[in-house]
Amino acid sequence: MGKLILAVEDRDRLVQTLSEQQQQYISESLIRGRRTVFANEMAKQKGFHIPEDTDAAQIELLLNDWIYTGYVDAGMVSPDLRCECGRPLRYQHRVEHKETGEVKHFGIEHLKEHLAIDSSVVSAIKKGFEAIDYELDELLIKRNSGWTQDPELLQMERLPDDVADHLRLGLPLLERQINRLRQIRAAAQSVRSTPKVEPRPIAAPVKAVEAPMDLFAWQDAVEEHQNQQKQQKQQEPPLWELPYALQEPTQRYLRGGMKSARIICELLISEHGGSDLRFLTGKPRLYLSVCSYIESLDGVRPETVGPEDRTYAIQQPASK
Incomplete structure (x- = not known):
């Protein structure tokens, strides 16, 4: 309409x-x-x-x-x-x-x-x-006008x-x-119709052929190790790990009555220096790690779960 x-x-x-x-x-x-x-x-x-x-x-x-x-x-x-x-x-x-x-x-x-x-x-x-x-x-x-709803559309859990x-x-x-x-309804039907993927057989290991000894290989190995360490320092923590400095504020917001993970993300960004990187939709990249951390807390349960946000309810003081 x-x-x-x-x-x-x-x-x-x-x-x-x-x-x-x-x-x-x-x-x-x-x-x-x-x-x-x-x-x-x-x-x-x-x-x-x-x-x-x-x-x-x-x-x-x-x-x-x-x-x-x-x-x-x-x-x-x-x-x-x-x-x-x-x-x-x-x-x-x-x-x-x-x-x-x-x-x-x-x-x-x-x-x-x-x-x-x-x-x-x-x-x-x-x-x-x-x-x-x-x-x-x-x-x-x-x-x-006496409009009525299609009853089949209401058949859901x-x-x-x-x-x-x-x-x-x-x-x-x-x-x-x-x-x-x-x-x-479409999402539920999609889940039900998704075919199960059969595990592929694991191929037998191939026997490696030993290469001639390189007298200077240890230098290459040291340099490679140093480069890896440097790259790791420059990379951000994995998305699912909430930085330690943001964990206590997250618990405090939950205890203060905040239920929305998106709202908590915005506050962590504006008040506590959380990463302000975002997806094209505007959703903070921090969102995944915030949800993961909240759901790891004792006494906290998801209240609503949607594509754009999740809300949580506290059953007892939040603690890890």
């Missing part, structure tokens, strides 16, 4: 046909979605590379300035809801400064004026908010939490959720 946009009156009318529980879930989803968009764009401005579906609370751990805390919908333009400039609003967005505690209220059009952030960031935030509105319209139109929530509440799935289910 392509992008759809309802007139405000039509959207309000369709929202009113939802149950109270459905409306509450959608309202919370809108706030969570906008909070994630806002945090992600603010983090990008600072040079961090964060997967789009990372939890907003985790992204906000990277920020020290404005965070999005919610919005109010008055149902119509109201003098009771005003922008910082005094203009009456229907939708009033609210942000809070992490360090000073200052709270600001504004209409989306005055985001740049009141927060003094770059215009490109403001544009990206607005586009992100619009995409969330498009998804609300998609959901409302699907529900109003464990459904993503947001998909399970939609099904539990009787809400249609969004196109991005359907695409994710297709990707999960």
